[in-house]
Amino acid sequence: EPEVTQTPSHQVTQMGQEVILRCVPISNHLYFYWYRQILGQKVEFLVSFYNNEISEKSEIFDDQFSVERPDGSNFTLKIRSTKLEDSAMYFCASSNRVLGEKLFFGSGTQLSVL
Amino acid sequence: AQTVTQSQPEMSVQEAETVTLSCTYDTSENNYYLFWYKQPPSRQMILVIRQEAYKQQNATENRFSVNFQKAAKSFSLKISDSQLGDTAMYFCASSTRTGANSKLTFGKGITLSVRP
Numbered sequence: 001e002p003e004v005t006q007t008p009s010h011q012v013t014q015m016g017q018e019v020i021l022r023c024v025p026i027s028n029h030l031y032f033y034w035y036r037q038i039l040g041q042k043v044e045f046l047v048s049f050y051n052n053e054i055s056e057k058s059e060i061f062d063d064q065f066s067v068e069r070p071d072g073s074n075f076t077l078k079i080r081s082t083k084l085e086d087s088a089m090y091f092c093a094s095s096n097r098v099l100g101e102k103l104f105f106g107s108g109t110q111l112s113v114l
Numbered sequence: 115a116q117t118v119t120q121s122q123p124e125m126s127v128q129e130a131e132t133v134t135l136s137c138t139y140d141t142s143e144n145n146y147y148l149f150w151y152k153q154p155p156s157r158q159m160i161l162v163i164r165q166e167a168y169k170q171q172n173a174t175e176n177r178f179s180v181n182f183q184k185a186a187k188s189f190s191l192k193i194s195d196s197q198l199g200d201t202a203m204y205f206c207a208s209s210t211r212t213g214a215n216s217k218l219t220f221g222k223g224i225t226l227s228v229r230p
Contacts, residue, residue: 031215031216033215033217035218037157041222042205042220042221042222042223043159043205043207043218043220044220045217045218045219048215048216048217049215050215055215056215056217089157091159093159095216102161102164103161103218105158105159105160107156107157107158108157108158108159110157
């Protein structure tokens, strides 16, 4: 089965530093997402992306966050100035259709902000 | 806005027995989908089963089946012949279309332990 690939699997950074989390969605998928899961809590929607622009973002996704699809295969999440509360598992996901289609999740990037 | 509620934080079941995980949801949408995702200790999110809200027939995938009660907005997951590998966190989720995309709203999850 095709896979969504996320790198790195773990990222440790100092508070205030910028981080870029990388994802390679499944090649024929058109819809891309980032979700976040703080340890012990539920998975939360951050942002959706289609046709090279953000479709929707949650209130978590403030000005410190940005997403980009720089080269037609990668899909990145940038956090400009990390805070302690940004420590979480970040999941990238992609799908081929808008509604009801199975979301393929990557294996996640565990971000630890010290 | 959608909400998904999983009120049981954890459950335990003997291997080979059957267990039911509860979920309720609230939505004003007519067209939506419901999902159960499994998250083992590796923390990967794995789709277990999917239900289309406009279909009355309950979805089934091998040992996994759902009891979808649309009027009651209830969507429970039944795991038959539980196996040790079923030990994981299980999340109920609903999906609706928002603009050009769809968005999953997750419940808080339930930790299922299968005892040998």
